[in-house]
Amino acid sequence: MAAETAVEGAAHAPTASEYIVHHLGHLSTQHQEKIIDFSIINLDTVFWSVLMGVVGLTFMIVAAHRATSGVPGRFQAFIEMVVEMVNDQAKNIIHGDRTFIAPLALTVFVWVFLMNSLDFLPVDLFSGIFRLFDMEPHFRIVPTADLNGTLGMSIGVLALMLYYNVKIKGLGGFIHELFCAPFGAHPALWLPNLGLNIIEFVAKTVSLGMRLFGNMYAGELVFLLIALLGSTATWWGFGMQVIAGSIWAIFHILIVLLQAFIFMMLTLVYIGQAHEGH
């Protein structure tokens, strides 16, 4: 690539793979060697997800304080549209007490949308800021592009599924359903039933988390590859970067909204399934 031959010596110019690998590393407490290592924490994921949660909460609290029953302003009308959309979906799916579940769905939607939309910040923005302070850490901005972030949220949804299962059906009823649905109550079918139910819970949780991760990770990686086009430091490379970057960013707006909506809908659907029996 033109970049690596042009500048040698004092300023190190990374190759394409090095650039991408640097941008894919997390700011974690320790370098990760094994695939699963619970002693390491990705500090950048924690920081950005908490920050987006605070931003979302502040947004909603301001909206609630400024709400009037007279003629609404544009901000109030916008918030009301979002709340009404989530409430309609919750009404269609949950047949039971919605006083906790509908706000939960709204929280999930707003939070996931804010975290996903961090993907619109330029890829090299924080590298540039850190370089002003002479630091070059690994720093990932999008918490939902980290498998730990999304699987954490979907494990939270799993906990809610189990809680509502036990609350609606009772502990005995839940265990009875684990062993007797969907095939039948004959004792020879108990193990297959249990196996199938466990697989169902695991598949729901893993697919919920990995769907969001896959979408956001792939989106970020395409942004990085488009940024590499610009690094060729030629006029056609730069032109292609601007055009491809704009098209991909516009498409990504749809993906960000869609994935947040899908996460919210699936949360509602899974909790709704806990309300019904098999």
Add this chain to the structure above:
Amino acid sequence: MTNVAFVALACGLIIGLGAIGACIGIGIMGGKFIEASARQPELMNALQTKMFLLAGLIDAAFLIGVGIAMMFAFANPFAG
């Protein structure tokens, strides 16, 4: 063949085969949606929401595969 060659082949297969499934699935679903809109235009808006939801679900396995393939391409956990 070297390990790097195998990883490259694997990434291509993951993305390619996943794309076949996802595209055919969305094509069939989109065709049904257009047909339903032609039969009952008043249901178009209600069905459109559900169509986008289903599109996200159909794309899920494919994008999970893309995520894993990209991870192998750039940050391969199995090799040095």
